Amino acid sequence: MPKLRVHNLTVTQDGFATGPGQRLEAPFGDFPENLHAWMFAAMRDLADGKAGIDVDYIARSEENIGATIMGRNMFGPVRGPWQDESWKGWWGDNPPYHNDVFVHTHHPRPSLTMEGGTRFHFTDQPIETVRDLAFEAAGGKDVRIGGGPGTVQQYLRAGLVDELHMAVAPVLAGRGERLLDHLGDAVSHYRVAEQVTSDTVTHVVLLRR
Amino acid sequence: MPKLRVHNLTVTQDGFATGPGQRLEAPFGDFPENLHAWMFAAMRDLADGKAGIDVDYIARSEENIGATIMGRNMFGPVRGPWQDESWKGWWGDNPPYHNDVFVHTHHPRPSLTMEGGTRFHFTDQPIETVRDLAFEAAGGKDVRIGGGPGTVQQYLRAGLVDELHMAVAPVLAGRGERLLDHLGDAVSHYRVAEQVTSDTVTHVVLLRR
Numbered sequence: 001m002p003k004l005r006v007h008n009l010t011v012t013q014d015g016f017a018t019g020p021g022q023r024l025e026a027p028f029g030d031f032p033e034n035l036h037a038w039m040f041a042a043m044r045d046l047a048d049g050k051a052g053i054d055v056d057y058i059a060r061s062e063e064n065i066g067a068t069i070m071g072r073n074m075f076g077p078v079r080g081p082w083q084d085e086s087w088k089g090w091w092g093d094n095p096p097y098h099n100d101v102f103v104h105t106h107h108p109r110p111s112l113t114m115e116g117g118t119r120f121h122f123t124d125q126p127i128e129t130v131r132d133l134a135f136e137a138a139g140g141k142d143v144r145i146g147g148g149p150g151t152v153q154q155y156l157r158a159g160l161v162d163e164l165h166m167a168v169a170p171v172l173a174g175r176g177e178r179l180l181d182h183l184g185d186a187v188s189h190y191r192v193a194e195q196v197t198s199d200t201v202t203h204v205v206l207l208r209r
Numbered sequence: 210m211p212k213l214r215v216h217n218l219t220v221t222q223d224g225f226a227t228g229p230g231q232r233l234e235a236p237f238g239d240f241p242e243n244l245h246a247w248m249f250a251a252m253r254d255l256a257d258g259k260a261g262i263d264v265d266y267i268a269r270s271e272e273n274i275g276a277t278i279m280g281r282n283m284f285g286p287v288r289g290p291w292q293d294e295s296w297k298g299w300w301g302d303n304p305p306y307h308n309d310v311f312v313h314t315h316h317p318r319p320s321l322t323m324e325g326g327t328r329f330h331f332t333d334q335p336i337e338t339v340r341d342l343a344f345e346a347a348g349g350k351d352v353r354i355g356g357g358p359g360t361v362q363q364y365l366r367a368g369l370v371d372e373l374h375m376a377v378a379p380v381l382a383g384r385g386e387r388l389l390d391h392l393g394d395a396v397s398h399y400r401v402a403e404q405v406t407s408d409t410v411t412h413v414v415l416l417r418r
Contacts, residue, residue: 013401013413014389015224168377170401172415174392180223183383192222192379197406204222206381 002135003142003162006152007061009179010035010167010201016176017149023077027090029176035169038200053198057165066141067134068097071151072105075120081107088112089120097146100137102130104151127154149179157182159189162208167201211344212351212371215361216270218388219244219376219410225385226358233286236299238385244378247409262407266374275350276343277306280360281314284329290316297321298329306355309346311339313360336363358388366391368398371417376410 011017012035019029028035042054076087089095094115101120104127112120123130134143145152145161155161166179194205220226221244228238237244251263285296298304303324310329313336321329332339343352354361354370364370375388403414 013404013415014392014396015387168404168411170404170413172389172392172396172399172401174394174396178224180381183223183381185383187223187381187383190381192381195222195377195379195406195411197404197411202377202404202406202411204379206222 002066002138002140004131004145004155004160005065005142006145006147006155006161006164006166008036008039008058008165008167009147009149009152010039010169011149011179012169012171012173012176014172014174015178015180016173017147017179019173019176022073027077031171031173031176033169033171035171038167038169038198041200053196053203054200057167057203061144061165064142065099065144066138067099067143068101068146069130069134069143069151069155070101070103070146071148072103074146074148074151075103075105082109085109085112088114094118100134101146102134102137104130127158127160131155131160149177152179153182156180156190157184157186159186159208161190161206164190164206166204166206168204169201211275211347211349213340213354213364213369214274214351215354215356215364215370215373215375217245217248217267217374217376218356218358218361219248219378220358220388221378221380221382221385223381223383224387224389225382226356226388228382228385231282231286236286240380240382240385244380247376247378247407250409262405262412263409266376266412270353270374273351274308274353275347276308276352277310277355278339278343278352278360278364279310279312279355280357281312283355283357283360284312284314291318294318294321297323303327309343310355311343311346313339336367336369340364340369358386361388362391365389365399366393366395368395368417370399370415373399373415375413375415377413378410 019031022029042058045055046058078087095118098117103122105122106124108122190206193207196203228240231238251267254264255267287296304327307326312331314331317331399415402416405412
């Protein structure tokens with residue numbers, strides 16, 4: 001069975017995944033430090049053929065992904081109705097997805113075909129429907145939820161996530177949007193399967209029971 | 210300079226230190242599992258002369274402590290005014306503190322001398338005053354804040370904690386009282402100095418900058 005997976009979602013030691021004030025110059029909002037430095041370093045190491053705990057997790061995140069789901073805020077800083085359709089994501093002409101990407105938004109717009117095989121689809125359907133569309137597009141491979149934390153939380157609350165990998169950075173934020181929040185009884189769907197500390201972060205994996 | 214320290218405070222992977230519903234039979238409230246199992250196992254191992262990561266943290270927690278501070282809820286399940294003074298803590302006649310223990314409460318009562326050198330003092334003074342009283346009682350040694358999370362949080366927010374050791378258990382709660390919450394700008398007083406995974410938990414240490 002194909003899986004719904006989350007990877008490399010980095011949170012502070014106090015659990016925050018994004019700070020307040022997300023905007024064009026600050027996709028993750030106002031955070032004291034670059035939470036994702038470990039990830040970019042590990043991506044470089046992976047490309048250079050180096051080994052390591054962080055590299056292993058990055059490699060796992062790229063295996064067997066056939067489609068992507070993300071929230072509106074992960075696609076861009078624009079809020080409310082699109083003023084025009086010039087915003088094409090944070091990632092330039094050739095985004096790193098190379099597959100169908102379903103963007104949750106209350107304001108659908110035509111699909112967008114980018115270089116390298118990435119196609120953004122904009123949908124206001126419920127998460128269960130979007131999950132089904134994404135699995136169909138993935139053609140038997142797994143589907144990855146890219147983020148942000150609010151979107152991941154919706155899928156977690158519904159018990160739909162099969163595997164979630166997060167990295168806890170040794171940083172405190174004090175405020176922001178938490179990843180593992182408002183879960184209530186939904187936590188009964190998951191178990192903490194891994195806690196592994198590297199030189200940079202603590203990797204944590206939740207698996208569906 | 211003597212230090213104000215916190216040790217062995219165990220939280221779930223989603224950051225909760227106590228569940229809802231604290232009561233006589235459930236000092237930590239309704240939690241899915243015994244969060245502190247790692248701690249009791251490590252205390253036994255320490256007593257048996259065994260080594261290990263968890264054992265090292267337990268040993269550190271017992272070094273050079275001259276007095277203790279705790280919140281009312283850590284002392285007992287009684288809320289509001291004391292109905293009588295028969296409640297003498299969760300720990301029986303010989304509590305494991307063996308020093309002066311300052312209990313924050315809006316309802317002071319006479320001090321209580323227990324076997325083994327533990328003396329409970331009940332105070333409605335502000336945290337700065339209680340800290341000073343505890344340092345005085347400690348006679349040059351460090352002071353340990355036992356808990357609970359709400360009390361530790363007050364001291365953290367005021368930037369008064371020199372060292373905080375917490376253990377993140379591979380368990381999810383979904384609800385309860387968080388340890389690292391409502392900290393806001395106070396996080397600037399601290400840095401995450403250690404993240405170490407053992408077979409049972411991830412140890413995390415915050416130090417005052």
